[in-house]
Amino acid sequence: MINSFIFNIFGGTGDLAKKKLLPALYNLYKKDMLPENFKVISIGRRNYTKNQYVNFLMEDTKFSSRDKQLDDFLEKITYYEMNFDDSSKYKDLDVLNKKLGEEIKGDNRVFYFATPPSYFEVISNNLSMYYKNNQKNHQRVLIEKPFGSDLKSAEYFNEQLEKAFDKNDIYRIDHYLGKEMIQNILTMRFTNQLFRNNWSKDSIDNIKIAISENIGVEERINYYDSVGALRDMVQNHLLQILSFLTLERPFEITTESLKKEKLNILKNLKTFTPDSIRSDVVFGQYDGYPVKSETETYVALKTEILTDKWKGVPIYLMTGKHMSEKKAEVLITFKKDTSKDCFFNNDNVENNLLAFKIQPTEGVYLRINSKVPGNNDVSTVSLDYCQTCNTNYSSPEAYEKLLFDCLNRDKTLFASWEEIKYSWTFIDSITKSCESRRKALLKYPRGVEDIKESTKLIGGGKWFLD
Numbered sequence: 001m002i003n004s005f006i007f008n009i010f011g012g013t014g015d016l017a018k019k020k021l022l023p024a025l026y027n028l029y030k031k032d033m034l035p036e037n038f039k040v041i042s043i044g045r046r047n048y049t050k051n052q053y054v055n056f057l058m059e060d061t062k063f064s065s066r067d068k069q070l071d072d073f074l075e076k077i078t079y080y081e082m083n084f085d086d087s088s089k090y091k092d093l094d095v096l097n098k099k100l101g102e103e104i105k106g107d108n109r110v111f112y113f114a115t116p117p118s119y120f121e122v123i124s125n126n127l128s129m130y131y132k133n134n135q136k137n138h139q140r141v142l143i144e145k146p147f148g149s150d151l152k153s154a155e156y157f158n159e160q161l162e163k164a165f166d167k168n169d170i171y172r173i174d175h176y177l178g179k180e181m182i183q184n185i186l187t188m189r190f191t192n193q194l195f196r197n198n199w200s201k202d203s204i205d206n207i208k209i210a211i212s213e214n215i216g217v218e219e220r221i222n223y224y225d226s227v228g229a230l231r232d233m234v235q236n237h238l239l240q241i242l243s244f245l246t247l248e249r250p251f252e253i254t255t256e257s258l259k260k261e262k263l264n265i266l267k268n269l270k271t272f273t274p275d276s277i278r279s280d281v282v283f284g285q286y287d288g289y290p291v292k293s294e295t296e297t298y299v300a301l302k303t304e305i306l307t308d309k310w311k312g313v314p315i316y317l318m319t320g321k322h323m324s325e326k327k328a329e330v331l332i333t334f335k336k337d338t339s340k341d342c343f344f345n346n347d348n349v350e351n352n353l354l355a356f357k358i359q360p361t362e363g364v365y366l367r368i369n370s371k372v373p374g375n376n377d378v379s380t381v382s383l384d385y386c387q388t389c390n391t392n393y394s395s396p397e398a399y400e401k402l403l404f405d406c407l408n409r410d411k412t413l414f415a416s417w418e419e420i421k422y423s424w425t426f427i428d429s430i431t432k433s434c435e436s437r438r439k440a441l442l443k444y445p446r447g448v449e450d451i452k453e454s455t456k457l458i459g460g461g462k463w464f465l466d
């Protein structure tokens with residue numbers, strides 16, 4: 001385990017820092033998963049004293065009960081006031097890091113870019129001047145989404161980043177990968193013989209990955225309106241989940257081999273043509289969207305993976321705001337056993353279903369066919385495991401896992417540049433096509449379960465189990 005570090009958060013007064021990053025660090029601290037020697041520098045432009053900053057953090061319920069342990073944690077935080085555009089402040093920040101480094105007898109520095117993306121470049125350019133003076137392998141740079149807004153801008157930003165920092169020190173965050181049930185996809189696939197030989201087009205009929213939210217864009221409107229659901233959710237979270245679901249089992253499971261296999265999936269995703277945009281993409285916008293614009297708050301699409309193993313298996317992705325519930329789920333439908341056998345009454349045989357329930361509850365669901373007691377009829381029964389229903393258990397927050405892994409230089413759950421590159425190639429095939437601009441943006445009422453056209457796209461039925 002890392003023996004000391006200084007955690008710099010650019011955007012220390014932001015929503016992410018307050019609600020996710022600092023609570024995640026605190027949880028790791030409480031669980032004894034951090035070394036004793038660490039410091040946090042929260043960087044913001046507000047004119048806060050340390051006390052004012054602590055009061056600001058305490059507004060959040062995750063920090064609501066003050067005790068000795070929390071006081072000790074808060075003691076480790078320094079608030080540093082600066083405007084990201086002010087180059088002179090980076091030198092003082094470096095001095096502060098050195099001073100704290102002497103206190104903790106170490107020089108591992110982590111820099112988290114929890115800022116609007118428009119500042120990513122200016123921060124990395126300024127930081128690079130001090131970064132180069134430091135020892136290799138002692139720094140880490142964590143970048144939040146969005147990583148660009150299309151392939152071109154992502155390439156440009158990546159070039160800047162890789163000019164400024166060593167490739168090995170760059171960690172591109174996709175917080176969905178820190179979620180328990182996403183990690184469980186690989187565990188389930190690779191530890192159950194039951195699935196191993198049934199994980200291909202021979203046995204799987206279709207795959208659905210859906211993430212719905214029951215709120216709208218709220219105060220993120222300025223950012224969201226220039227992005228939309230496809231770039232905000234599909235380019236990163238949904239495609240990352242898809243690659244975990246479908247990657248080939250490497251001969252030996254290592255970070256590098258998994259990344260290679262993930263990349264192979266993203267490279268082989270079927271991109272869109274004007275025809276397939278017309279038939280296989282649905283865009284929607286909820287009623288009462290705060291500004292007049294063509295930005296989609298809902299997208300559903302159908303694609304496939306053009307490898308021998310997966311070709312022909314429809315893959316459906318959906319995400320939307322202001323829908324009936326906040327939910328994220330992966331639903332795998334296996335092919336139906338259509339063999340006729342007089343011994344069983346096969347009329348009621350159904351497809352096997354396997355679901356990974358990601359949120360709000362976490363669990364795994366499996367539907368199988370079974371004998372009806374007392375006769376030879378068949379009906380479905382389900383094995384439904386709910387991990388979060390056990391009141392003694394609460395899953396670690398996604399950011400806990402990711403921060404811990406980054407501190408310990410484990411990149412398995414971080415997106416590589418190549419993965420991001422192919423994800424944008426896929427998204428650009430939709431957004432750069434004139435057909436997308438011609439396509440109707442369907443208005444939907446708030447609180448809907450689904451949009452009619454999208455239900456049609458998946459051939460009827462539902463995106464979620466229930």
Ligand SMILES: NC(=O)c1ccc[n+]([C@@H]2O[C@H](COP(=O)([O-])OP(=O)(O)OC[C@H]3O[C@@H](n4cnc5c(N)ncnc54)[C@H](OP(=O)(O)O)[C@@H]3O)[C@@H](O)[C@H]2O)c1
Pocket residue numbers: 010011012013014015016017020043044045046082083084085113114115116117119144145146175
């Ligand atoms: N919030 C989430 O749960 C979440 C989830 C996934 C990804 N992200 C990504 O994480 C990043 C941060 O999100 P957020 O929700 O925390 O945004 P946010 O609430 O708007 O916070 C942005 C932070 O940057 C600071 N800032 C902005 N301009 C500055 C400047 N010129 N100089 C100094 N400080 C400046 C803000 O200071 P003020 O407080 O003074 O404005 C604030 O601390 C974004 O890229 C977002 O896409 C966020």
